[in-house]
Amino acid sequence: MPLLAVLTNVELELRANAAWLALGILAQGGVAEEVLFRGFMYRHLRQTRSFWRAATLSAVPFAAAHVALLWSLDLSVALLALAMAIAWSFPLACLFDRAGNSIWPGAILHAVMQGGIKILVDDAAEFQSLAIAWVALGLAAPWLFFAVLRDRDQSMPKPGSIPSRDARAAR
Numbered sequence: 604m605p606l607l608a609v610l611t612n613v614e615l616e617l618r619a620n621a622a623w624l625a626l627g628i629l630a631q632g633g634v635a636e637e638v639l640f641r642g643f644m645y646r647h648l649r650q651t652r653s654f655w656r657a658a659t660l661s662a663v664p665f666a667a668a669h670v671a672l673l674w675s676l677d678l679s680v681a682l683l684a685l686a687m688a689i690a691w692s693f694p695l696a697c698l699f700d701r702a703g704n705s706i707w708p709g710a711i712l713h714a715v716m717q718g719g720i721k722i723l724v725d726d727a728a729e730f731q732s733l734a735i736a737w738v739a740l741g742l743a744a745p746w747l748f749f750a751v752l753r754d755r756d757q758s759m760p761k762p763g764s765i766p767s768r769d770a771r772a773a774r
Contacts, residue, residue, distance in 0.1 A: 611732040621722040633714030637706040662692035694745035
């Protein structure tokens with residue numbers, strides 16, 4: 604975020620309630636969504652399906668849960684949020700597999716991407732350029748992250764396998 608602020612010539616300022624807002628975003632956007640969509644749904648689908656099939660099937664309700672934003676946000680913002688939810692579905696599933704079925708790495712990443720821009724004061728006209736840069740990063744970053752993980756080790760856990768603690772430590 605600081606680099607994007609420099610590139611877009613925007614001065615960063617935290618909201619007065621930034622700590623509470625960040626905690627709420629971590630609880631809802633990070634932990635709750637990752638528990639439901641990766642920890643429960645994806646994990647159960649992954650036991651009998653390939654990575655791509657399980658990730659695709661769990662991405663549908665994950666995206667559907669974000670459709671409600673169309674009724675509560677400006678249309679352009681809601682569509683971008685929906686696009687980000689879809690863009691993050693597969694990388695978050697990959698991260699869940701790589702973390703030995705732990706929701707925590709995905710929950711933290713999910714909360715940072717969802718909340719990074721929300722904890723800033725949005726009272727300046729130039730804030731728009733920072734928001735656009737953040738969304739562009741939010742749409743591209745998960746796929747770069749995903750590509751790095753996939754290229755580093757082409758093997759994904761076999762369906763139904765939960766790596767042992769020793770195997771997770773070796774990663």
